Amino acid sequence: MQMTGGGMGRQRRLASGAGLDVRLSWYEPGAHMDRHVHDRHQISWLLAGELRERSAGREFELVDLSRGVKPAGCPHANVYGRSGSLILALNIDPGSDLCDAIPGLDDWRWSTTDGERKAVQDVLAAATMLAEGDPVTDLALADLVAGAHLAPGQTGDAPDPWLSRVRDWLHDDPDAHDLSGLAAAAGVHQVHLSRSFTRHYGLSPSLYRLRCRVSRALADLVGGASLAAAAQTGGFADQAHFTRATRRQTGLTPSHLRSLLAA
Missing domain, CATH: 1.10.10.60 (Homeodomain-like)
Structure with a gap:
């Protein structure tokens, strides 16, 4: 995996444990990430900025709050926004019990719906409480993630x-x-x-x-x-x-x- 045209400006691990790792990352304007894979499943939200992600001959171009799902081992490449990208990512171990609680982890896709805003704010609130030492358990965060609905993906069609x-x-x-x-x-x-x-x-x-x-x-x-x-x-x-x-x-x-x- 190689970053070009910029890089990851900042990253903060907000919480980890029980097969789950939660990170908040800022990617510098114009950064690119070459084709790569993750060894864990990932659910990620684009909180600010823009993102273009390619995999298996399809491409998603995202400009609003969006949720992405990438199975472990899914090859993909990223181009981050011209003004940077702020991304919250939940990385889930393939052998974790959470995999049974979150359907759809085997299908790469992105979705942009009104319901995503409430889901991500619940997850982000719990994760930041953990990061700041508040008495919230990893199980509570896992429950939030497991209960979040994964909306159907977009088509990945190119715009006119x-x-x-x-x-x-x-x-x-x-x-x-x-x-x-x-x-x-x-x-x-x-x-x-x-x-x-x-x-x-x-x-x-x-x-x-x-x-x-x-x-x-x-x-x-x-x-x-x-x-x-x-x-x-x-x-x-x-x-x-x-x-x-x-x-x-x-x-x-x-x-x-x-x-x-x-x-």
Whole structure:
């Protein structure tokens, strides 16, 4: 396994035991990971930033909160977001009793649904309590994971070229275009643009714009910037606005994320 074009900026093990290991990782903007395999099953959530993952001739391009499942031994390659990627991963030993409690661990897939947000925030809350020494047992965390529903995967189909261009425009300069301007540049009706974008990427263009701002600000924050400076980099009105947007997206405040990744 080799990282290119950047690397893993920070990683924190939040909890381990009973066949389970939980890690929070920050990947630097533009990082790539060559084709590799894991010796454990993995359930992972993309909390912030973007991710492209390839395996077995298919590719998932993820821009919203998404859950991925990779069986042990599944060959895959990753390209992380242009503003970095924040990923929570649960690594499960193939011989663990948890394998019987979590169906679908033998099928590589990603899914983006509204139900993922509640599931990941429950798991993240329990894991951070463990990391900070609160009296929560590994069994409680395992129960949360075992009870989480694994939604059906997406297809991995490639987007239309015009849709990819719209996403690039929004990512590279979130404040430069309104919906009508984007639709005119893409040559489609703005309602068709909004519906197509939401259907393929799992969130509306306006929410994707906000996600890009959070990711850009987090990259600055993990790089050592102050909360105020990171908020300005992301185009937020103030530090409070940055904090609210990050908590809504990831379940944690910027300062909490910074302290976890600095440990």
